[in-house]
Amino acid sequence: MCICASNIVSCSKVNLTGVPNDLPNYTSVLDLSFNNISGLRAQWTKHKLPNLHNLLLSHNRLNFLSSEAFVFVKQLRYLDLSSNLLRQLDEFIFEPLIHLEVLLLYNNHISQIDRTAFSGLNSLQKLYLSQNLVSRFPSELIKDKSRPERMRLLDLSSNRIKVLPIADLQALSAWVKDGMYFHNNTLICDCELYSLMAHWYIRRLNSAVDFKDDHTCVHPSPEKRVLRVYDLNTHMNCSTFKETDEEFYLDQTIILRCDTRHRDMSKTWMLPGNIILTPGNNQSYNVDKDGSLKITSIKPEESGVYTCFAVSEYLNETLYVVVKVHNFTINGNNDSLNTAYTTLVGCLASVVLVLIYLYLTPCRCFCCPDQGKSKNLHEDSIHSSMLSATPTHEDMATKAELNRHVAFIDPKDLQGQNGKVNPNGEEEVDEEAMQGKGKRKKSVADSISSVFSDTPIVV
Incomplete structure (x- = not known):
């Protein structure tokens, strides 16, 4: 019933209710899509498939995944479970798949995701969870300690998410934000959401530009009106978003990020005054491996516009960072306040002492000798x-x-x-x-x- 082409086994649209037992161990691509398979149990394959890297199970009737379903296929790099009947993702369900790069789970009925469901997916690059019933944003996928280092696409669009982890999203690099999709949700309107999306749109991130009209939210009023996120500055009087300058203090060591939309790009910095920074040009400037510019003991005269030129095979990008340096140290204001306070106290003490000297001279006691003198x-x-x-x-x-x-x-x-x-x-x-x-x-x-x-x- 299946078609074998070298190391590809295609069993699509043959009305299967289970996975064929006798799969050759050299199988690298297994296509089981468009069948009636309802579950993937621990013993769905009798022996290990060490060469299997693509497993296609879309458009079935899957509603159950065993916790040991992927023990014999640890080399998977592409797993398609889309368009099924899955309702939840249990703890450590995908943990054996340490080489998995793409996971498709869209168009299911997933409403519950355990916080450890994606643990172990250290090589994950793309995760598709759109068109489900997810109500909690899986923040463990974007936090520094738990986020897969190579993940560059997370699609959570068309779900039931109400609140976004704004602070965690803002801390992401631009190349991660570029693939962060959460349009068509039931987000609650507020000005933080507006500022986040306005910033992404100014940066021309794909997730904001491609689905501009689909970024909507629900107004917290009793009418529950659905508004476009980019119109909140008029409907909710949100401040119009404006890129702010970077402010630093005298003698601070600072790091300027070249936050490009692609991860691996060649980056060059130009200092204020149109001076191209070259290795060894100035010991106060150092370019890190990720392209960030480190400046030690910055001075007020180093204020200005710093330009980063990023180049890759498919994209050229130019970023500008405006730097302002205050002419005092980070604790300078406090020192000035302390000095003024000390001076004020000293003046008041001096006035008190003068008044004591003038009006409160100690009286002579009546028991002293010669007290009868006039x-x-x-x-x-x-x-x-x-x-x-x-x-x-x-x-x-x-x-x-x-x-x-x-x-x-x-x-x-x-x-x-x-x-x-x-x-x-x-x-x-x-x-x-x-x-x-x-x-x-x-x-x-x-x-x-x-x-x-x-x-x-x-x-």
């Missing part, structure tokens, strides 16, 4: 020695009681500097000083012109 004598002793420009004539013993020692500068020592001395060279004796207080030279008030010549010095 108030005027004490005030004269204190204020004249500290504030008056003219020395007072009071008892020196009273000054000693207050623990303040006052010395006056002899006008003779200042002759020819700031004042003039008595022209007669005579020394007048203070009469009050002669009355039991000892002799003291009396300074002539009009002979001293500078306040520094007769201001008392507190020792």
Whole structure:
């Protein structure tokens, strides 16, 4: 009933209800499409098929897949299970297929996908899950730690997904986004969804451009209106999307990505001022293996437009990255704030100390000796020695009681500097000083012109 052509076995459209038992071990392509096979059990082949790399089971009545269905066909690279009756994908169902590159599951009734269903598919490049009943976005397929490294197409269109993992989708490289399809779902409208798709459309990604009119969402209002995603800026007042500049700080080490729509492309960078970057041109610039540009200790004068030219056999692409460098370090604003705060506190402390000095001078206790002396004598002793420009004539013993020692500068020592001395060279004796207080030279008030010549010095 089957047609054998070298290593190809074609059993399509022969009304089979099960897989033929005696398949030759050299079979590399097995076509079982358009039959009535309802399940793929563990023993569907009696022996291993080490050369089988293409298995076609589309348009059957498959509703069951054994957890050991693929143990004997570990070399599969292409598996077509589309247009069947599958309802769920159990845990680790495809784990043995470490070489699988393309998996077709579209047009089934899949509503449940275990988070480990695609574990082990390290070589997977294309996964088609469109036209099912999937309500949860399988984010494990796009996260860094669990995402197949080579996967470049994920089709989840025409399902029942309501919410997308926006942050995870934004973090993907452009060559992955280019093959990320999720149109014709029941997504809830919001401005984050609009920004995501507007960005993809500006980048001319195939997933956004090819199905522009099919990207719709449901308005969260009670009417549940269906709107085009690209019209949300008018219906929900979302901000018009605009590419933002890259902002950095002085002496930061930065990495500029050349985020192309194809993975393997030859990339060349041009610096601001139309300077082509060549190996060894500048030690501050280094191009990584993936084409990213690394700049160490960036300076404000290095701000400008950086251009990446990407070339492949089928595509040429030019990307522009606008860089702005602030003239302070990443912690510069905090340091300025701390300095201003410290200065303010210092000023307030100084004001408080001045007020204390002027108005809160410690009072003299009443238990001190000679407390009966007149108030005027004490005030004269204190204020004249500290504030008056003219020395007072009071008892020196009273000054000693207050623990303040006052010395006056002899006008003779200042002759020819700031004042003039008595022209007669005579020394007048203070009469009050002669009355039991000892002799003291009396300074002539009009002979001293500078306040520094007769201001008392507190020792």
